[in-house]
Every structure is written in C-alpha cells, then in structure tokens.
Amino acid sequence: MPQLVDGKWVRGDVAASEMKDGAFHREPTRFHNWITPDGRAGPDGQPALMAEAGRYRLFVSYLCPWASRTIAMRNLKGLEAVVGLTASNPILGEDGWTYDQPVDAGARVGEIRYHHQLYTASDPHYTGKVSVPVLWDMEEGRIVNNESADIIRILNSAFDHLTGKRLDFYPAALRAEIDRWNEPVYARVNNGVYRAGFAKTQAAYDEAVSGLFDMLDELERHLAAHRYLAGAHLTEADIRLFVTLIRFDAAYHGVFKCNIRRIEDYPSLSNYVREIYQWPGIRESVRIDHIKRGYYGIRHVNPTGIVAAGPVLDLDRPHDRHRLRGLGVFGS
Structure with a gap:
C-alpha cells in the first residue's frame, strides 16, 4: 500500500515492511505523547500536554476498528463538546485516507484534504505507514498520539475535570x-x-x-x-x-x-x-x-x-x- 517516504507521498505497494514470508506484520505506531489534566508527564513518563476543551481533535475513519475504539470512548465519556471529530472517506485508495471536503487542521497547518498531511506537518521527513486514528493538537499543529490503545486511555481520564464524568473504563x-x-x-x-x-x-x-x-x-x-x-x-x-x-x-x-x-x-x-x-x-x-x-x-x-x-x-x-x-x- 502507499506510504510516506522522507515526507513524500509514494503510491503503489511500497509498504513491504508489513509482509514477511507471506505473513502480515503490523507496523508500530510512532507518536506516543500524552494529554493529562495539568500537563504533567504521562503514566510511563511520556511528554504530555494539558487537557483543554476545543484544543484537540480526533481524525478517524468509521471503517477502521482501531479508530472506532477512540470514537466509542469519546462518546462513552461524553467528550463530544470537548474533543473534536473528523471522519475520512471510507475508501482507502492511492492517496491514502482522504477527506471529502477540506478540513481545518488549525491555524498553523490550515486546511487539508489528505490524512498524510497531518504526518508531514508533524514530521517533514516522516517515512512509514499513515494510519488512523490521530489525536491532533489544533493549537500546535502536530500529532499528539496515533496509537489507539494510548488514545482510549487518554480519553478515559485526561478530561474528567472538564466534564465531571467519572466513568472509568480502566479502573x-x-x-x-x-x-x-x-x-x-x-x-x-x-x-x-x-x-x-x-x-x-x-x-x-x-x-x-x-x-x-x-x-x-x-x-x-x-x-x-x-x-x-x-x-x-x-x-x-x-x-x-x-x-x-x-x-x-x-x-x-x-x-x-x-x-x-x-x-x-x-x-x-x-x-x-x-x-x-x-x-x-x-x-x-x-x-x-x-x-x-x-x-x-x-x-x-x-x-x-x-x-x-x-x-x-x-x-x-x-x-x-x-x-x-x-x-x-x-x-x-
């Protein structure tokens, strides 16, 4: 499948690193920063940003199960008015995940049509697979985290003081x-x-x-x-x-x-x-x-x-x- 190579979008079946001896091996995610109520480090010492209403946005696809984890957690935690949501077209084609209309990625990046633009805005020389979900910082114009397992735990606890919703899915x-x-x-x-x-x-x-x-x-x-x-x-x-x-x-x-x-x-x-x-x-x-x-x-x-x-x-x-x-x- 297509991917970024040194910040350039390359079409065709270039993501060969995910296939070994005919078997599929998932490429690890790369962005693992955190969000905490006060901006202190994450649970394993990860660099963290402060939780603020309206600052962060989830870029997802309803096709993708990994992204759907984060949509479900956002809904269960009542974060619809706190964390934004933008969904891509479900067809994963030669341009990767795409958005039917230009979408706002914040003042530093402006409007985007292709999901890979979030990756190059975060790392101009990024090489690798471009995946959903992405937890995006609209203020700084960069990816906070693109690992769904991390994102659902961030959503589970980081914004509770803003919503008053104390439901805990990882007690x-x-x-x-x-x-x-x-x-x-x-x-x-x-x-x-x-x-x-x-x-x-x-x-x-x-x-x-x-x-x-x-x-x-x-x-x-x-x-x-x-x-x-x-x-x-x-x-x-x-x-x-x-x-x-x-x-x-x-x-x-x-x-x-x-x-x-x-x-x-x-x-x-x-x-x-x-x-x-x-x-x-x-x-x-x-x-x-x-x-x-x-x-x-x-x-x-x-x-x-x-x-x-x-x-x-x-x-x-x-x-x-x-x-x-x-x-x-x-x-x-």
Missing part, C-alpha cells in the same frame, strides 16, 4: 484482568483478522485463521458465564474486542476469508455484541455502510471492488445478557 482494581485479555484479543482477534485477510501464503492464512477461531471459541466459553471480559463491569477490554466483532459478519467473514463460523453462530458472542452496540453512545460509533464499502474496496483482496449485498444485521434485536450479573461501569 485500578481491574487492570491486571483487563491487560490479561487485551494481549490475546489483540494478537489473535483484532490483528488476527488482518493476518488472515492479508496473508499471501496458505500456511500464513491457515495459522492466522486457526488462531482466530480458537480465540473466538475461548471467548464464547468465557462470555457464557461472565457479563463482560473482566467480570461484571464494562471496560476498555470490551470496547477493544467489540470493534472487531461488530465488523466480523459484515466484512471479515467474506472479504478476509474468516469464514469458519460467523459471530451470529456463537450464542454468547452475538448477544454480547448486541448488548454493547445498544449501550448509549456506541451505535453512533458504528457505520456498517462505511465498514462494508471500505473493506470490500480493498483492491488487493477484492480486485473487483464489488460490495456484497448481505448479510442483514439486526443489531437492535433484544439480547440475553441480563441473565448474567452486571454492574455497569466503574464510577457510574
């Missing part, structure tokens, strides 16, 4: 359990669908799809007895899993050949997806039309670009999760 009492789930869910589910879909050898595909469905089977067993991944409380672990599951039947099952089973074939997982989708603020983070157009528009896995008509998803159908003990969110 200290559950962090060990949340982290225990995050690691295998990322490796075998979140990234596993991409490893299956982008595989260029049968062996790489077989390994990825086997690991993916083994993990889905394990999740089904766990969620048959537990309301959420970490127990009785909805946490970031659930949001991180949900964004892949909500795309599964609509896109990954067909486009990425993750077709041993559908999520709809798992009673606990399918009810779990519907419950989280029906949480206030979550349905607004999901655009099935963008998801289908975007994934079916990836030409190296679907050369015709034809978008499948189905499946029909009834995400508002009642779920059965009330049978399990649930305590909502910490701080609610």
Whole structure:
C-alpha cells in the first residue's frame, strides 16, 4: 500500500515492511505523547500536554476498528463538546485516507484534504505507514498520539475535570484482568483478522485463521458465564474486542476469508455484541455502510471492488445478557 517516504507521498505497494514470508506484520505506531489534566508527564513518563476543551481533535475513519475504539470512548465519556471529530472517506485508495471536503487542521497547518498531511506537518521527513486514528493538537499543529490503545486511555481520564464524568473504563482494581485479555484479543482477534485477510501464503492464512477461531471459541466459553471480559463491569477490554466483532459478519467473514463460523453462530458472542452496540453512545460509533464499502474496496483482496449485498444485521434485536450479573461501569 502507499506510504510516506522522507515526507513524500509514494503510491503503489511500497509498504513491504508489513509482509514477511507471506505473513502480515503490523507496523508500530510512532507518536506516543500524552494529554493529562495539568500537563504533567504521562503514566510511563511520556511528554504530555494539558487537557483543554476545543484544543484537540480526533481524525478517524468509521471503517477502521482501531479508530472506532477512540470514537466509542469519546462518546462513552461524553467528550463530544470537548474533543473534536473528523471522519475520512471510507475508501482507502492511492492517496491514502482522504477527506471529502477540506478540513481545518488549525491555524498553523490550515486546511487539508489528505490524512498524510497531518504526518508531514508533524514530521517533514516522516517515512512509514499513515494510519488512523490521530489525536491532533489544533493549537500546535502536530500529532499528539496515533496509537489507539494510548488514545482510549487518554480519553478515559485526561478530561474528567472538564466534564465531571467519572466513568472509568480502566479502573485500578481491574487492570491486571483487563491487560490479561487485551494481549490475546489483540494478537489473535483484532490483528488476527488482518493476518488472515492479508496473508499471501496458505500456511500464513491457515495459522492466522486457526488462531482466530480458537480465540473466538475461548471467548464464547468465557462470555457464557461472565457479563463482560473482566467480570461484571464494562471496560476498555470490551470496547477493544467489540470493534472487531461488530465488523466480523459484515466484512471479515467474506472479504478476509474468516469464514469458519460467523459471530451470529456463537450464542454468547452475538448477544454480547448486541448488548454493547445498544449501550448509549456506541451505535453512533458504528457505520456498517462505511465498514462494508471500505473493506470490500480493498483492491488487493477484492480486485473487483464489488460490495456484497448481505448479510442483514439486526443489531437492535433484544439480547440475553441480563441473565448474567452486571454492574455497569466503574464510577457510574
């Protein structure tokens, strides 16, 4: 796929670093600064900026599960009036992520049409993949962070003093359990669908799809007895899993050949997806039309670009999760 090379946009399949022996390996993100209430360093000593209403903006795609994590967290935390949001066109083409109309990136940068302009504004010699989401500083005209796992934790705590909303999706009492789930869910589910879909050898595909469905089977067993991944409380672990599951039947099952089973074939997982989708603020983070157009528009896995008509998803159908003990969110 195209990428930046020394600050220049290069079309064509130049991101070869993500493929090794026919297997897909995700390129690490590069921007890892933080936002804190008072501008003090982040949790691991990262340089940080002060939380201010209206200063920061999320640049996202509704296609992308990594970006959707951040949209969901922004909504759950009630940050719509505090942190701005700009969504790209769902089709990832030769110009990368693009915006249908010029969008304001702040006085120092001005209007942009291409997502890669945010990267070169932050580093004129940037080389590498240009990804969403981006947490952007409108005042300084630079990327604060482009790692979704970091961004959801920033949104979880940095702006609480501005909103008074104390919901905590990474509470200290559950962090060990949340982290225990995050690691295998990322490796075998979140990234596993991409490893299956982008595989260029049968062996790489077989390994990825086997690991993916083994993990889905394990999740089904766990969620048959537990309301959420970490127990009785909805946490970031659930949001991180949900964004892949909500795309599964609509896109990954067909486009990425993750077709041993559908999520709809798992009673606990399918009810779990519907419950989280029906949480206030979550349905607004999901655009099935963008998801289908975007994934079916990836030409190296679907050369015709034809978008499948189905499946029909009834995400508002009642779920059965009330049978399990649930305590909502910490701080609610």
